[in-house]
Structure formats: structure tokens, C-alpha cells
Amino acid sequence: MRLKVDLLPGQDYADVVILVDVLRATTAAPILLERAGLYVTPSLRAARAVAAQHDLLLAGERDGLPPEGFNYSASPDDLRRARLGDRDVVLTTENGPRALAHVASAKHVLLGSFYNARAVTDAALRLATDEIAIVCSGMRGEEAIEDIVCAGFLARRVVKQGEGRGVEPRERVRLAQTLLRAFADPQEALAQSESGQLLMRLGLHEDLAVASLISHSDAVPRLARAFDVEGHPVYAFEDVGRGAPSSRAAPQETA
Amino acid sequence: MRLKVDLLPGQDYADVVILVDVLRATTAAPILLERAGLYVTPSLRAARAVAAQHDLLLAGERDGLPPEGFNYSASPDDLRRARLGDRDVVLTTENGPRALAHVASAKHVLLGSFYNARAVTDAALRLATDEIAIVCSGMRGEEAIEDIVCAGFLARRVVKQGEGRGVEPRERVRLAQTLLRAFADPQEALAQSESGQLLMRLGLHEDLAVASLISHSDAVPRLARAFDVEGHPVYAFEDVGRGAPSSRAAPQETA
Numbered sequence: 001m002r003l004k005v006d007l008l009p010g011q012d013y014a015d016v017v018i019l020v021d022v023l024r025a026t027t028a029a030p031i032l033l034e035r036a037g038l039y040v041t042p043s044l045r046a047a048r049a050v051a052a053q054h055d056l057l058l059a060g061e062r063d064g065l066p067p068e069g070f071n072y073s074a075s076p077d078d079l080r081r082a083r084l085g086d087r088d089v090v091l092t093t094e095n096g097p098r099a100l101a102h103v104a105s106a107k108h109v110l111l112g113s114f115y116n117a118r119a120v121t122d123a124a125l126r127l128a129t130d131e132i133a134i135v136c137s138g139m140r141g142e143e144a145i146e147d148i149v150c151a152g153f154l155a156r157r158v159v160k161q162g163e164g165r166g167v168e169p170r171e172r173v174r175l176a177q178t179l180l181r182a183f184a185d186p187q188e189a190l191a192q193s194e195s196g197q198l199l200m201r202l203g204l205h206e207d208l209a210v211a212s213l214i215s216h217s218d219a220v221p222r223l224a225r226a227f228d229v230e231g232h233p234v235y236a237f238e239d240v241g242r243g244a245p246s247s248r249a250a251p252q253e254t255a
Numbered sequence: 256m257r258l259k260v261d262l263l264p265g266q267d268y269a270d271v272v273i274l275v276d277v278l279r280a281t282t283a284a285p286i287l288l289e290r291a292g293l294y295v296t297p298s299l300r301a302a303r304a305v306a307a308q309h310d311l312l313l314a315g316e317r318d319g320l321p322p323e324g325f326n327y328s329a330s331p332d333d334l335r336r337a338r339l340g341d342r343d344v345v346l347t348t349e350n351g352p353r354a355l356a357h358v359a360s361a362k363h364v365l366l367g368s369f370y371n372a373r374a375v376t377d378a379a380l381r382l383a384t385d386e387i388a389i390v391c392s393g394m395r396g397e398e399a400i401e402d403i404v405c406a407g408f409l410a411r412r413v414v415k416q417g418e419g420r421g422v423e424p425r426e427r428v429r430l431a432q433t434l435l436r437a438f439a440d441p442q443e444a445l446a447q448s449e450s451g452q453l454l455m456r457l458g459l460h461e462d463l464a465v466a467s468l469i470s471h472s473d474a475v476p477r478l479a480r481a482f483d484v485e486g487h488p489v490y491a492f493e494d495v496g497r498g499a500p501s502s503r504a505a506p507q508e509t510a
Contacts, residue, residue, distance in 0.1 A: 007262060007398055143262055145430050171449040175400050178447070179430070182437035192433070194426040 001165050002131040003158055005151045005172040007143045009102035009135050016128040017103040018112040018120055018154060021096030021137035022146045023195040024061075027076045027211045028091060030116040030219035032059065033239050037088035038221060042097035043232035047090045050229050057084060060092035064202045067092075076115070077206040090234070095144075099137040100223070100235050106133070109223035111237070114150055114186050118215035119241045121157040123222070125165070127240075132158055134176075139195055145179070146196060146211075149189040152176030153214075187212035218242060256420050257386040258413055260406045260427040262398045264357035264390050271383040272358040273367040273375055273409060276351030276392035277401045278450040279316075282331045282466045283346060285371040285474035287314065288494050292343035293476060297352035298487035302345045305484050312339060315347035319457045322347075331370070332461040345489070350399075354392040355478070355490050361388070364478035366492070369405055369441050373470035374496040376412040378477070380420070382495075387413055389431075394450055400434070401451060401466075404444040407431030408469075442467035473497060 009019075020026055025040070032038050039056065041047050044067055051058045059072040059079065066073035072082055074093045091097075096111075103109050108127045112120035112134070124132045134154050136147035155173045183189040190196040190208045199207050220241035226233050264274075275281055280295070287293050294311065296302050299322055306313050314327040314334065321328035327337055329348045346352075351366070358364050363382045367375035367389070379387045389409050391402035410428045438444040445451040445463045454462050475496035481488050 139426075143427055143430065145426060145433070148430070171394075171400060172398055174447055175398065175403070175434070178400070178437045179434055182433045192429055 001128060001162065001167050003155060003167050003169045003173055004131065004133050005155055005176045006133060006135045007148055007172060008138045008141070009099045011102060013103050013106035013133050013135070015106065015131040016108045016110065016124045016133070017106040018110045018124055018132065018134045019096065019099055019103055019137060020112055020134060020147045020150050020154070021099065022113050022150045022211050023190065023193065023199065024074045024076055024207060024211060025091065025093040025096030025137070026111040027113040027115045028059070028074050028079050029111045029221045029237065030113070030217040031076055031079045032089050032091060033219045033221050033237060034217060036084045038237045039088070039090040039234055040097050040100065040237065041090060041092050041232060041234040044092055046229040046232035046234050047092040050234050051090050055087060057087050057089045059089050062094065064198050064204070075204060075207050076210040080210065095137040095139055099135065101233060103135055104223060104226055104235070111221040112154055114153060114212055114214050116215065116217040116219055116241070117154055117157060119218045119220045121154055121161060122242065123220040123240050125158060125162050144193055144195060146190045146193040148176050149180045149183060149186065152180035153186065156180070185212065186214070256383060256417065256422050258410060258422050258424045258428055259386065259388050260410055260431045261388060261390045262403055262427060263393045264354045266357060268358050268361035268388050268390070270361065270386040271363045271365065271379045271388070272361040273365045273379055273387065273389045274351065274354055274358055274392060275367055275389060275402045275405050275409070276354065277368050277405045277466050278445065278448065278454065279329045279331055279462060279466060280346065280348045280351030280392070281366040282368040282370045283314070283329050283334050284366045284476045284492065285368070285472040286331055286334045287344050287346060288474045288476050288492060289472060291339045293492045294343070294345040294489055295352050295355065295492065296345060296347050296487060296489040299347055301484040301487035301489050302347040305489050306345050310342060312342050312344045314344050317349065319453050319459070330459060330462050331465040335465065350392040350394055354390065356488060358390055359478060359481055359490070366476040367409055369408065369467055369469050371470065371472040371474055371496070372409055372412060374473045374475045376409055376416060377497065378475040378495050380413065380417050399448055399450060401445045401448040403431050404435045404438060404441065407435030408441070411435070440467065441469070
């Protein structure tokens, strides 16, 4: 089985993709999916429209801060403590959701981060037949340190757990793993990143701490379907983590 | 002044570019330019044509080995010992020359590696007004460890030597420098890379050793002009290193 890391979203993903946007979309996603149905979209407009149609809570950010009228920011720290009741959530942030368009045609698209590292790599190994591609979202089209370091972390676990399945890591897997080793711990890497520095300037230090927690969630968001809302894509996720209550299904059809 | 590192060739380079292809084009280039006029092309066909027209020596590789009829491979180790007489040389390899097309519109395009690190960063600082972009060639469209580590090395020197000129390093500069620190020395990084492993399988260990030598050359290849030969670009270089004999001029016009 092939194992690859893409430092930015590429194309031609055939089998399993783990999409990584540590700060903060793919850290927030498992936190939300543990307790609610989850939609993700790159578009503010689509987020508002789908939320109005289906009485969803709005979570997300632009430049690190929640847009007007949103119930929550994209802060993993806030979202861990949020009382969602029984409402589903639509999440919109700037990088991860945009990257989804590049990978959406893969057979299985999972969202991964340090926060669900064990669960997402277990799921990837369970689902994959030919390839696991760990795809970094980056930041505004440029490579992001925190995503590469997290990709290195997930790749290491795939190699370890995938022993006996002939996992062949390629050069960029070594690159990501080497970068991982260069930092004392994940939080130091997050603090070095541009996204991390933006969050710290906004006083959101706690988000870096939460995003550095390892395997605190067993939720594994998997893309269930995509549909268009006012010309923008909206992605519905289901939980395929082992811990999911009989695998939480994707929210009801909304297209 | 801005300082940036691109892990793969991008676009929109306005001021100074240092193009890096450690294994082996931008290591071989200063070695050749110390003793001969230098042309570079990504095309075998154009290399043969321009060599025939102007009685040039042919140096280069495909899959690590010299193509039929070539005088030399792209081996820095061989080229250091080659007796060129008074003939100029055309060099064709797979990654660096192809990357030239992406950066050719910049004001100054320099070729850099560990081998001419001091000279090329000095020249970049001398020539730059707004930006120094260190651009990694990569390997077949994918990021290459050895180029990123070398970019980190060159960036470190630009930051140090550029003190007082307000050099602002961006995130990928930190990424490259972090990767650099993760290796004991350049040669270890080269040995981890896919290109390095290919060369070692071909028995060319000595090339990794030569490509790891730091600042052994004062030659700084700068793109002087580009012209077309049978539909393919050929790039002529001049030496703008301080050590150049009254700055070695580009070979005579051939277009």
C-alpha cells in the first residue's frame, strides 16, 4: 500500500485521503461531530443559507474571528465547551473547506488532526486498499508548518500500525517526519506557524494547546456527500470512528 | 526586503531569484562556469543542436546517467576533474533546467547550492532591491528534501548577512530552516532524499559528498539571456561572482 503526504492539495486522489487543517478546521470537526451532525463549507453565504434552511448552528471564522451572526467561532477550545443541544452545525473556515474541493472525488475523505490522530489513522488503514494520501490544507495557497508536522505524525502512525501491509512511504513522508522530529512537541510547531501566530495575537493561545492534544477524540469525520447551495459546495460528514454511536450518520438530506 | 522560500517553482518573481537544484544542476553549474561559458537547457534535442552549432561540450543526465554521445554526465565529482580545454559547455538535466522556465522573467536569476552558498547569497544581497526568492526545483513536480534544506541554509545566510536591511523571512523560510536543523549536516539530508538514493544506487556516492561541500566556489551563474532552439529554451549564463575574472561574460550570441 502506498502512503503519501502532499504539502498542499494536489489532485488524482483515488482511495483514502486524510485532509489536515490543524488550525483549526480539522481539529474542530471531530469535536463537533462527537455531538452533532456536521456540514462544512468554504462559503459564508452557503453557510448562512444552509443554516437558515435547516436550523443549524453556525460556527466558523474569517481572519481568525467569528463572522457576524455566528453562534460560535472555529475555536476548538470554545467548541469543546459549547452546548449544542440537539442542533446540527455548519462550519466554515478559510483553508480546510476550500481544500475539500481538491480531494472530494477520492473514495474516502477523512478529516484528521492531532486531536483524532489514533482514530483517523485506524479508520484510514481499515478503509484503504491501495493508498493513503495525507493532504495538508496549507494557508492561502502556501504550505503550513503545522499541517506538515501533523501529517508527519499521522504518517508515522500509519507506518507503525500498518506493519505487514507493505506500506511504502515516499519522500515527502520522510520530509514531514523529519520536520516533526525537529520540534520538541506539536505545540511548539503550532507556535512557529503563521496561523498559530495569528491566533496568539488574537489571544487564542488556548486553541494551540487544544489543537496539540493527541487522540482526545474517537470521532472520524468522513465525507458522506456534497451538494450545492447558491453555487457553493456544502459537504456533509458522517462519523466512521469505532467509537461512533453505531456510526453517526450524516445529517438528513438537504440538497 | 522580503525573503521567501518556494518549495516548488511558483510564479510572479520580480526581483532576485536563487534557483536551487542541489542534485545536481545547480551544484554542477558553478563548477562548470568557473572554467567555461555555460548554457543550460531542459531539452536533450536542444542541447545536441546547440552543441553541434557551436562546438560545445555536452554534459548532463537522464535518470542519473549521461545520454548517448555526451562528453560528461552531470556528476559534480566528474565535472570538477574534467578537462574542458577552451570549449564552452551545455548542461541538460531533468529538474533544474525545467524550473528555469518558471523564474526566467525575474530581474536576476542566480543558480545556487551549498557549493557556492557564500558567493550566491552575497550576489543576491548585492543585486536585490525588494525581494530575494529562493526557489527549490524539486523532483518531477514534487518537493525535494535536499533542495529545501539547501534553501534553509541559503536563507539563514541571507538573514545573517542582510542584517540592517530589514530582511523579513516568511513562514516557509522558517520551515526550510527547521528542516535544515533536523539534519546533522547537509550530506545526511542528501542521503535521505530520493535523488540522493538514486545516485547511491548508481554508485555515485561521491556526488553527494561534493554537493555537500560548502562555499567551495565563488562562481555565481546569472541568467544572461534565453533563446529558442528547435522549439526548446536554451539559457545562457554569465558569472557575477566577485571572484569572476572581470565577470565572465555569457557565451557569444547563438540565437
